[in-house]
Amino acid sequence: MDLELNSFSLSSVTLIVLLLIFSCTPAEGNFRVIGSPETIVAALGDDIILPCHVQPQVDVTGLTVEWSKPDLKPDPNDRLRRVEYVHLYRDAREDLDMKIAEYVKRTELFADGLTRGNISLKITNVTFEDEGRYKCFIPKLKGHIKSSIIYLYVEPKSVTTETPLQTPDPKEEIDTNVVCAGEVLITAVCVSALLTILSAVVFAVYWRHKLQKQEINREPVKGALHKGHVERC
Ligand SMILES: *[C@@H]1O[C@H](CO)[C@@H](O)[C@H](O)[C@H]1NC(C)=O
Ligand SMILES: *[C@@H]1O[C@H](CO)[C@@H](O)[C@H](O)[C@H]1NC(C)=O
Numbered sequence: 001m002d003l004e005l006n007s008f009s010l011s012s013v014t015l016i017v018l019l020l021i022f023s024c025t026p027a028e029g030n031f032r033v034i035g036s037p038e039t040i041v042a043a044l045g046d047d048i049i050l051p052c053h054v055q056p057q058v059d060v061t062g063l064t065v066e067w068s069k070p071d072l073k074p075d076p077n078d079r080l081r082r083v084e085y086v087h088l089y090r091d092a093r094e095d096l097d098m099k100i101a102e103y104v105k106r107t108e109l110f111a112d113g114l115t116r117g118n119i120s121l122k123i124t125n126v127t128f129e130d131e132g133r134y135k136c137f138i139p140k141l142k143g144h145i146k147s148s149i150i151y152l153y154v155e156p157k158s159v160t161t162e163t164p165l166q167t168p169d170p171k172e173e174i175d176t177n178v179v180c181a182g183e184v185l186i187t188a189v190c191v192s193a194l195l196t197i198l199s200a201v202v203f204a205v206y207w208r209h210k211l212q213k214q215e216i217n218r219e220p221v222k223g224a225l226h227k228g229h230v231e232r233c
Pocket of ligand 1 (some may be wrong): 053110113120
């Protein structure tokens, strides 16, 4: 009976610990798209790379990857008022159907990069019209942050490395911070819950051990008293 109870409480503790560990490991598909917090500076006519990647690393060759300019207005001549893309990767190849004319033959994703979640975009022969905000977006990514904004600044031909004052979309940054803070909090709660349960288990085992020892020590005394009583009678 005692043994049964012991193994029952042990297995339930094991179950709780396992459940906690399970719920604490990052959920499958907690991917996020990360761009660049810094403005990308290019000189007129340069070939540049707009950095963007998925973390943790994952093969995205089977997903749709969209590069767009969020500040661009839909084409007024298009009845469907669709927004065109700087680069659209779909069905494992570039889709040219809705590509902005100015970017035709000037953009490229890295085939080997896609297998590692690197969706950085190469733009050749940069023009002043290329300047502005770019958005890399994976609509079907399993995660909370499916897009990021990268700012491209194009300066005249002279080669200087001065960083302009433009900052990336602050909303995007806040989103990232909130998610990070949430993750840290969850991890902290999980770790402290685990530690509490572990110390409770250690304490219980220790206490049980001590009680058993006391009982063993007490038993002969009881027997002696009983004996004495019988003798007295
Ligand atoms: C993504 O690929 C580009 C081009 O190969 C490279 O410059 C960049 O460092 C890569 N980014 C990451 C995060 O691996
Ligand atoms: C780069 O673009 C400019 C104008 O936008 C054009 O005149 C020039 O031929 C282009 N260079 C290359 C290498 O495509």
